[in-house]
Amino acid sequence: MSTPKTPGSAAGGLRTTDRLAAGLLWLVALPTVLVAAWWFGSASSDNYINPPLADVVAAFVPTWFGEPGTPFADSRVAVDIVPSVLRLMAGYAVALVGGIAAGVLIGSSRALRAFVEPVLEFFRAVPPPILVPVLMLFLGIGDTMKVVVIAFGCVWPILLNTVEGVRALDPVLRDTARIYRLGPWARVRKLVLPGASPQIVTGARQALSIGIILMVIGEMFAARDGLGFSIVQFQRSFAIPEMWGGVVVLGLLGLLLSLTFRVASDAILAWYHGYQRAQRGGA
Amino acid sequence: MTSPVVENPSVMLGVHGLNKVYTGRGEPVEAIADLSFEISAGELVCVVGPSGAGKTTLLRCLAGLLPATAGDVRLAGQAVSDPPTGMAVVFQEYGRSLFPWLTVAQNVELPLREKGLPKARRKELVRETLEAVGLGDATASYPWQLSGGMQQRVAIARAAAYEPQVLLMDEPFAAVDAQTRFDLEDLVRSLWSRLGVTVVFVTHDIDEAIYLGERVLVLSGRPTVLLEDVRVGLGDDRSQLETRATPEFTRLRTHVYELVQAAKRGARSVTDAHLTH
Amino acid sequence: MSRPIRPRAQVPAWVLGAAGILTFLAVLEAVPRSGLVDARFLPPTSQITAALAERLRGGDLWVALGQTLTTWVIGLAISLVAGVVLGVLFGMVPVLRRATASTIEFLRPVPSVALIPVAVLLYGTTMQSTLLLVVYASFWQVLLQVLAGVGDVDPVANDTARSFRFSLMTRVRTLVWPTALPYAVTGLRLAASVALILTVTGELLIGTPGIGRLIGVARESGAVPAMYALVVVAGMLGVAVNLLARAFESRALFWHPSVRGEVAA
Numbered sequence: 001m002s003t004p005k006t007p008g009s010a011a012g013g014l015r016t017t018d019r020l021a022a023g024l025l026w027l028v029a030l031p032t033v034l035v036a037a038w039w040f041g042s043a044s045s046d047n048y049i050n051p052p053l054a055d056v057v058a059a060f061v062p063t064w065f066g067e068p069g070t071p072f073a074d075s076r077v078a079v080d081i082v083p084s085v086l087r088l089m090a091g092y093a094v095a096l097v098g099g100i101a102a103g104v105l106i107g108s109s110r111a112l113r114a115f116v117e118p119v120l121e122f123f124r125a126v127p128p129p130i131l132v133p134v135l136m137l138f139l140g141i142g143d144t145m146k147v148v149v150i151a152f153g154c155v156w157p158i159l160l161n162t163v164e165g166v167r168a169l170d171p172v173l174r175d176t177a178r179i180y181r182l183g184p185w186a187r188v189r190k191l192v193l194p195g196a197s198p199q200i201v202t203g204a205r206q207a208l209s210i211g212i213i214l215m216v217i218g219e220m221f222a223a224r225d226g227l228g229f230s231i232v233q234f235q236r237s238f239a240i241p242e243m244w245g246g247v248v249v250l251g252l253l254g255l256l257l258s259l260t261f262r263v264a265s266d267a268i269l270a271w272y273h274g275y276q277r278a279q280r281g282g283a
Numbered sequence: 284m285t286s287p288v289v290e291n292p293s294v295m296l297g298v299h300g301l302n303k304v305y306t307g308r309g310e311p312v313e314a315i316a317d318l319s320f321e322i323s324a325g326e327l328v329c330v331v332g333p334s335g336a337g338k339t340t341l342l343r344c345l346a347g348l349l350p351a352t353a354g355d356v357r358l359a360g361q362a363v364s365d366p367p368t369g370m371a372v373v374f375q376e377y378g379r380s381l382f383p384w385l386t387v388a389q390n391v392e393l394p395l396r397e398k399g400l401p402k403a404r405r406k407e408l409v410r411e412t413l414e415a416v417g418l419g420d421a422t423a424s425y426p427w428q429l430s431g432g433m434q435q436r437v438a439i440a441r442a443a444a445y446e447p448q449v450l451l452m453d454e455p456f457a458a459v460d461a462q463t464r465f466d467l468e469d470l471v472r473s474l475w476s477r478l479g480v481t482v483v484f485v486t487h488d489i490d491e492a493i494y495l496g497e498r499v500l501v502l503s504g505r506p507t508v509l510l511e512d513v514r515v516g517l518g519d520d521r522s523q524l525e526t527r528a529t530p531e532f533t534r535l536r537t538h539v540y541e542l543v544q545a546a547k548r549g550a551r552s553v554t555d556a557h558l559t560h
Numbered sequence: 561m562s563r564p565i566r567p568r569a570q571v572p573a574w575v576l577g578a579a580g581i582l583t584f585l586a587v588l589e590a591v592p593r594s595g596l597v598d599a600r601f602l603p604p605t606s607q608i609t610a611a612l613a614e615r616l617r618g619g620d621l622w623v624a625l626g627q628t629l630t631t632w633v634i635g636l637a638i639s640l641v642a643g644v645v646l647g648v649l650f651g652m653v654p655v656l657r658r659a660t661a662s663t664i665e666f667l668r669p670v671p672s673v674a675l676i677p678v679a680v681l682l683y684g685t686t687m688q689s690t691l692l693l694v695v696y697a698s699f700w701q702v703l704l705q706v707l708a709g710v711g712d713v714d715p716v717a718n719d720t721a722r723s724f725r726f727s728l729m730t731r732v733r734t735l736v737w738p739t740a741l742p743y744a745v746t747g748l749r750l751a752a753s754v755a756l757i758l759t760v761t762g763e764l765l766i767g768t769p770g771i772g773r774l775i776g777v778a779r780e781s782g783a784v785p786a787m788y789a790l791v792v793v794a795g796m797l798g799v800a801v802n803l804l805a806r807a808f809e810s811r812a813l814f815w816h817p818s819v820r821g822e823v824a825a
Contacts, residue, residue, distance in 0.1 A: 116580050117573075127761065212671045216671060228673075255666060
């Protein structure tokens, strides 16, 4: 039986630590150089757009966590970041559920697919941020609007990729499911969803970056709180170190979400990566 | 037109006046002209024919995956229009008929779950059948971690665990190497004799058909009719070395080979075939 | 039991698609008229069409369309050149590849809209503001695809080329570029739609000239049908970009055996 390769265990403990150390060095070397360059390059800067990095760092904690003694609930993290992220999650979840459900339905019928595809292609092609002014008409500038904007913008890549994934299901697997008389629910859960999962994940990944953009834009455009709102406020009031801090927070948030996404998708698609490796190497 | 079919109660699978015309875009293609045969419960019947003889079409009609244009297929007296209960299929494309996101054990278990078997019984069947096909220690692997022959064993185990009345096999060993093939043929024989299941085995390999079958149905080229229903008198105990060396095996092999060659030239009946041996 | 031959009446896909579009337009006409949705917020198709026709006769829309396309093309071109050059460079020099890997991983997920305040401070409401966002967002698409493409170069072929002492430029031309080309083209297709999204976003939010700004103006002046008409224009622009990019991709790669999907990055 050809078991998957296990990493070479021959490498002794010392060499493993050496490799780890070298890897860590590569990991941090360039970022360190870049941050140092920013630090020293801006140290004596009197250009207001480019304040000394030291100022940005000094402003960071008071801006986001409040002056010492501020209860967490009153800090910007709690007031701005957490609600932003919750709205993003809510909109994204709605888009995931709705997009996958509709995608499975549409992907299962040739006629339905042909019927709706041009309209869906149009919706996918509309740059999602212009939904903000449109949906503001209906929903004002509250949380609902922001969540709906995110859901509405995220749903198309998920939906269209799901349709594609369902359409591309292997016909032999479909026959197998018919032969063993899988019921409709089992067919969806055991055949259609896992079979389409590589494409669904691709769509969900595209949707996540759209979602982050929409989260920020919704708040920049029309809001009284949220991360996007705060950053624009800093810029308008020329609180430049704070603004840079906001850019960094947004960047970290993007990084964190993308890492989370990768962990989740690697878990969901573990079988797929193995399958692909086997196809490439073993055939 | 419903013709009253008087069936022998021991007939498991009855095919009567089966006709299949593909009407896609362009000209309609008649794949099966007219096929009638019966298979008794517990028989192992092989189907051979030249390539393009509509073997796979026939199997898909038997399985209820493809609607017949005319005529009917009956499983234990019931007309087959959709995949019926009590039927399992092993496809040629083992790599594509196993669910790559499920482990070997989960693949075997899934149809049993759908059948509504209790958990304990499912576990027992999964273990038994995987052991029977020699994969008792690969239960937690994924199919794509196994070699081609082993993947096909998993598909066979899944079919066997389903405890079907009829097992259809569509050129299941066409894509595995010759050594593995002999082992798998013996596996099919032993499962068949142990489970008492009715087996229809489609193949393009004449030796395989004779070695495995109690009967060999030889099909003509397209549009397909039945050239001959050949009885195989090789007894129940067969072995790769001895059975294949018997005079009876050689005689059958020559006979079926000639039929298939004649079918390739366009023969549509045994008299057309002008057999020389 | 015998079954009659069922001629499978297959309606061509384009007929169904056209029917789908007509149905959608009809629903969009009926819903506001029936009062199900306030017509002030969602005007019926006929009003949107009328507003669109009016805008198409005027000059504003065409000027704005030109501005949007200019921003898009320039942004895309910068990303393409930068992505290809850096991708080939980082991909071919192992030291650079290892050194930049983590930085790329850190910077790529940074949402480009985070740069809006920075862009505004730097460039105000000029095209450069939007260009900054467009380049930042679409550059990664090209870079990652090209990196994957260079990484796909057959190591044996590479060693052979080195053993024959091919010069660096020869290696790039004969070995690296042909392998990486399909990836670069895929990167271009992905970058094209991302760039359009960010172009319109910048125009809408920052107020740089283009379709996006017209939408913002229409909203502020309460010209709802005109706003929808402009949304339709932006959508059609998106469809055109997608179709063009896909057509270009399949034309450029029709000869290539490995016309492949996107790299799961």
